[in-house]
Amino acid sequence: MTLPALLLGTSGLGTRPSGVEAESLADALLAAPYRGLDTSNAYAGGRSEAVLGRAIERAGGLPDGLQLVTKVDADPVTKVLDGDRVRRSVEESLDKLGLDHLPLLHLHDPYTVSFSEAVGPGGAVGALVALREEGVVDAIGIAAGPLNLLSAYVGTGAFDAVLSHNRFTLVDRGAEVLFGDARSRGMTVINAAPFGGGLLAGSTRAAQKYAYRDASADLLAHVDRIRALCSGWQVPIGAAALWFSRRSPLVDATVVGIPSLARLEELSALVAAEPSPQFFAALDGLGPAPLAQEAES
Numbered sequence: 001m002t003l004p005a006l007l008l009g010t011s012g013l014g015t016r017p018s019g020v021e022a023e024s025l026a027d028a029l030l031a032a033p034y035r036g037l038d039t040s041n042a043y044a045g046g047r048s049e050a051v052l053g054r055a056i057e058r059a060g061g062l063p064d065g066l067q068l069v070t071k072v073d074a075d076p077v078t079k080v081l082d083g084d085r086v087r088r089s090v091e092e093s094l095d096k097l098g099l100d101h102l103p104l105l106h107l108h109d110p111y112t113v114s115f116s117e118a119v120g121p122g123g124a125v126g127a128l129v130a131l132r133e134e135g136v137v138d139a140i141g142i143a144a145g146p147l148n149l150l151s152a153y154v155g156t157g158a159f160d161a162v163l164s165h166n167r168f169t170l171v172d173r174g175a176e177v178l179f180g181d182a183r184s185r186g187m188t189v190i191n192a193a194p195f196g197g198g199l200l201a202g203s204t205r206a207a208q209k210y211a212y213r214d215a216s217a218d219l220l221a222h223v224d225r226i227r228a229l230c231s232g233w234q235v236p237i238g239a240a241a242l243w244f245s246r247r248s249p250l251v252d253a254t255v256v257g258i259p260s261l262a263r264l265e266e267l268s269a270l271v272a273a274e275p276s277p278q279f280f281a282a283l284d285g286l287g288p289a290p291l292a293q294e295a296e297s
Helices: 019-031 043-058 083-097 115-119 124-134 147-154 176-184 217-233 237-246 261-272 277-284
Strands: 006-009 036-038 067-072 105-108 140-144 161-165 188-192 253-257
Touching: 006 261, 019 043, 019 261, 043 083, 067 083, 083 124, 105 124, 115 124, 115 147, 124 140, 140 147, 140 188, 147 161, 147 176, 161 176, 176 188, 217 237, 217 277, 237 253, 237 261, 237 277
Parallel strands: 006 036, 006 253, 036 067, 067 105, 105 140, 140 161, 161 188, 188 253
Antiparallel strands: none
16 A cells, blocks of 8 residues: 555544635645545544535545545444444445545544454454455554554554554654554554644644643753754754654654644645754754653553
C-alpha cells in the first residue's frame, strides 16, 4: 500500500461555525496538492464525512489520484464495537461519502471493547478482514493513541497499517518501538498530530498544552529551548515538527489536521521550509525531552 506523504486531517471539518465555511474548506481540501484525506465516521458526530461527501459530489467524484482514508467507530449511543457494528459503520461512511470502495479503513479507538472481544469470534477484527477479502477496502489499519493497545493489535498480523497520534514528535519518541515493529512486519506507518495538538506549531491557543492536556513546566521549558534553536537557524518550529515526522525512515505518511483555510495555507509554507540535516543534528544535541505522556495514556 502506498499513501501520499501527507494526509490532511478533517476531524474539525464538521465543527466549523457556519455551513458555508465548512463547505469551502472541504472544497479546498479536495483541490489541495497533497492528495490524501483522513477522516472518520465519528468525527463531529459524522458531519465531517457528510461535508466531504457533498464536496465530492460537487466535484463530480473523488478527484483522480486523491486517496481518502476513513475509520470505523463504536456505535455513538450504545458504544458497541463488534463485527456487525464495523459493517454498519463502513456502510454509513460509504453512504455519506458517496463512494463504494476505500483504499484503507482503520479500526478507530477501540476503547469500548476488550482486545480479546475485538479479535474473537464475531469481533471487529474479523469483520475488517472480511471487508478486505470482499474487496470493499484494499487494506485495514488500527488507529488509536495508547501504545500498548496498538502493539497488541499490530501483533495479530491482521493489519496492513498502524496510525498513532501525538506519540512521535519533537518532544516524544514514544512510538519509535511500535513503528519499528510495524515496519519489520511490512506494515504502513502513519504518524498523526506531529504538532502535539498545536504546541509545536506555535499555536497560542495550545501554548500550555501538549496532546490536549496541560503540559508540565519541564516540557514547556524544553519547547522553549527548541524555539530558541529554531530561531537561531531561522526555521519555523512548525516546519521542524512537520519535517521531524516526514524525514523519519519509520514513517510512511503524516496526518496534519486542517481546521481552517488559513491552516491549509500555512501548511504550504511549512512543507517548503524543510530544515537541513545539520539543524536536526543540533536538535538532537538538546537531549531528550521530559516525558510528555505515559505510553499507556
